[in-house]
Amino acid sequence: xxxxxxxxxxxxxxxxxxxxxxxxxxxxxxxxxxxxxxxxxxxxxxxxxxxxxxxxxxxxxxxxxxxxxxxxxxxxxxxxxxxxxxxxxxxxxxxxxxxxxxxxxxxxxxxxxxxxxxxxxxxxxxxxxxxxxxxxxxxxxxxxxxxxxxxxxxxxxxxxxxxxxxxxxxxxxxxxxxxxxxxxxxxxxxxxxxxxxxxxxxxxxxxxxxxxxxxxxxxxxxxxxxxxxxxxxxxxxxxxxxxxxxxxxxxxxxxxxxxxxxxxxxxxxxxxxxxxxxxxxxxxxxxxxxxxxxxxxxxxxxx
Numbered sequence: 308x309x310x311x312x313x314x315x316x317x318x319x320x321x322x323x324x325x326x327x328x329x330x331x332x333x334x335x336x337x338x339x340x341x342x343x344x345x346x347x348x349x350x351x352x353x354x355x356x357x358x359x360x361x362x363x364x365x366x367x368x369x370x371x372x373x374x375x376x377x378x379x380x381x382x383x384x385x386x387x388x389x390x391x392x393x394x395x396x397x398x399x400x401x402x403x404x405x406x407x408x409x410x411x412x413x414x415x416x417x418x419x420x421x422x423x424x425x426x427x428x429x430x431x432x433x434x435x436x437x438x439x440x441x442x443x444x445x446x447x448x449x450x451x452x453x454x455x456x457x458x459x460x461x462x463x464x465x466x467x468x469x470x471x472x473x474x475x476x477x478x479x480x481x482x483x484x485x486x487x488x489x490x491x492x493x494x495x496x497x498x499x500x501x502x503x504x505x506x507x508x509x510x511x512x513x514x515x516x517x518x519x520x521x522x523x524x525x526x527x528x529x530x531x532x533x534x535x536x537x538x539x540x541x542x543x544x545x546x547x548x549x550x551x552x553x554x555x556x557x558x559x560x561x562x563x564x565x566x567x568x569x570x571x572x573x574x575x576x577x578x579x580x581x582x583x584x585x586x587x588x589x590x591x592x593x594x595x596x597x598x599x600x601x602x603x604x605x606x607x608x609x610x
Contacts, residue, residue: 316586321346321374322578323515323560324353327571332357334571336369342575346372346556348515349407351400363407374556375452375488375513376400376409382436383417383429383466394436398443405447410555411512412444413452413488418463429466434476437485444484452512453477454488457496459527470494470503477510486512489548490560492519492531495539504547511553515560516541516585524564531561534581542587557585 322344324335332353339347347366354362354376366373379400384390397414404412416433419426437451444451455473456465467473473487487507492515494500504511518537523530534541545557559578566574 317343317579317582318345319555319557319586320344320579320582321348321372321556321558322575323348323375323377323558324350325377326559326561326566326578327574328353328567330571332362333365336365336371338571338575339371340369341572342579344575344579345370346374346558348375348377348558348560349373349409350377351403354403354407359403359406366407372556373407373409374558375411375413376404376407377413378415378454379412379451380414380465381417382433383420384432385420385423385428390432390436394439397436397440401440401443401447401449401451404449409449411450411452411486411488413454413513415454415456416465416467418461418466426461426466430472430476433467434479437476437480441480441484445481450483450512451485452488453485454490454513455493457493469497470500470507471497474503474507474510477507482509486510488513488515489544489553490515490517491539491541491544492517492560495519495544501543501547504544504551508551511548511551512555513558514545514548514553514555515558516545517559517561520563529562529564531563533561533566533577534559534584541585545585545587557582559585 322339327335327338330338335347379397382393384393400412419429440451453467453473453476455467455470458468461468470489477485477487487510489504489511516534517531518534518539520530520532520537
C-alpha cells in the first residue's frame, strides 16, 4: 500500500470517522484504502449502526489499524442508578474497543452533574469511575484515554479542562490501563501545554490534530478545520508529543459542517495533503527534513 512506500510519514496517519461522519464504517474503511490512509478512528454510534462484528470484519478486511474508539466517559452522575448505567455503558465500550483491536478508548469525562455547581465533586466522580473501570481495561488489554476538552466545554461536556489535569488524573492509575489524549483543538491555547506533554511521557495514548478556525461558528463544537486553515502552531506540539515517547498514529478529527458536506474523497485528499504540516519538526519526518511544515496552507480547501 502507498503508506509503506512514501516518505511523508503517512504511515502514521489515521482518519477519525467524525471527519467524514456521513459515511458508514465500511464506507470510511474503503475511503482510507483508496487514499492510502493506514488507520482509522471509530465512533461507537457508527459501529453500533453497522454492527460490532461487521465493523471489526470490515476494518480487518481493509487492512486498517484501529487507532481509537470514541467515546466512553460521561461519569458525572450523582444519582446511583444513573451512575451504575454510566459504568455499565463504559464497560461495554471497553469490550467493544477490545473486539475492534483499538489502541485506546477515548474518554470525554462529563460536565457538571445536573443541578450541581460543584466542580470538585464532578472531578471526584470521574476519578472514582476511573478506579472502577481500571480492572476491566486491564483484563481486556484496552488503555483508557482521558481527553481534556477546551474550558468552554467544562459545564456540559468535560470538567477536565487542561492536559495538566488529565495527566494528574492518569498518574493515579497503572500506565497499562490509563493514559491521556492530546488533541490540538483543545490544548493549543495553554501556556503550560508543552510542559504537561513532557510530564505525560509514557502516558500519551492518542494524538489528534485539527485546526482552530475563525470566526468560530455559533456551535463552537464545529469550529475545527483542516490542518493549516486556522491559528494553531503544530510544530512545537508535535515535537513535544514525539519527545514524550509517542510514536503511534496521529488522527485527523474534524467537526465542521462544511467539511461534512464536502465530497469525502476531497476531504481525504486534503487530509493527506495537509498531514505533513502536523508532522513538522518531528525528527525523521519528510516535512521536518524539507522545511515544508513551516509554511501555512496558502489557500483553504474547496469543500
